[in-house]
Amino acid sequence: MRIMKGNQTVSNDQIKNLLITTLIGVGVLSLPSQMANILENDGWIPIIIAGLFFVPFLIMVDRLYKLYPNRSIFEIVIEVYGKVIFNILMIIVVIYFIMITAYTTRVFGEVIKTYLLETTPMEVIVLTMLLATAYLSRSQLQVLARTATMIYPILILLVIFLTLISIPDSDYTNMLPVFNSDFKKLPSAIVASLFSYAGYEIIFLVYPYSDDKKNTLKYVLRALFIVIGIYIIVFVITLSLFGIDQLKRGIWPTIALASEADLPGYFLENLDGIVLSLWVMVVYSTLGPVLFQASRILSSILNTKSHDFLVILLIPIIYIICVLPENIVLVYERLGKVLNYFTVASSIVIPIIIFIGAWVKKRRSKA
Helix, strand or coil: CCCCCHHHCECHHHHHHHHHHHHCCCHHHHHHHHHHHHHHHHHHHHHHHHHHHCHHHHHHHHHHHHHCCCCCHHHHHHHHHHHHHHHHHHHHHHHHHHHHHHHHHHHHHHHHHHHCCCCCCHHHHHHHHHHHHHHHHCCCHHHHHHHHHHHHHHHHHHHHHHHHHHHHHCCHHHHCCCCCCCHHHHHHHHHHHHHHHCCCCHHHHHHHHECCCCCHHHHHHHHHHHHHHHHHHHHHHHHHHHHHHHHHHCCCHHHHHHHHCCCHHHCCCCHHHHHHHHHHHHHHHHHHHHHHHHHHHHHHHHCCCCCHHHHHHHHHHHHHHHHCCCCHHHHHHHHHHHHHHHHHHHHHHHHHHHHHHHHHHHHHHHC
């Protein structure tokens, strides 16, 4: 993977937008109810802790590329560990991205079928989204960054819109009591919320393309804090509107916000349709970079000149994984559980292995 120059670089603002839109996808729909079931009113605490947990990892990425300037992540890992270890680590990461794509697409399909296309077969919804995603992920990284920059304002407007329509019916006393939960469950709540930050690994690929590497870390951290803020806002407005008991029973309380809210004068009907149409674009901007990473890493393993044809080869695999679970319960119980293990391995363990090995090798070469 050669580092491109000139107009093929990516601005730090585009990197920020790409990270935000990649992180926020289907996880934001179920996150409030997941946290409410584990830690009740204090569900906002693990959301913050899980987000801050990734701060050292983003700093680690910045430090890694300062140790090895103008090198891609693939070149760094091969130099540090050799081709065999590189292939093993990258295969795990490829499986991880395939699982994320399959999980996200299936949940997307379930939501669309429930709220919009009740009579449309799940297979049609899933396959249509995968083909649309394949078109985006076959592009270069700069195209993904520009797409994220277009969708980022839509995401912010969606959050603001959901907040505004919820205010009239919200009861903020539902947030009380605070710090009254069983904090022995805090570790499990943190682990459950880690998936909502899955996808930050796009930084490993995009960092070398930055046109101003001295300030990239600042923009990346800003992106992470914006994501944490969005998750907290969503948790607060869902809890305030539904209360803890109803929030626990909900599957996708974020979408349910639009169904529950009443606008003064009723000048807009079918709010959930409007929200879902905007959310489709957000999910699209999540799936594109994830599938791009899977195909790009696979291309580096197989030493191919391009990754675009590999995207097409991955689509049938992802489709089969998508449609295997019979219902949404099995999606969360089985597919979600497997994905949690791969998230820990690919988002935490492997980046630490790469950084420690690179740092030690650099120290030895200077000795």
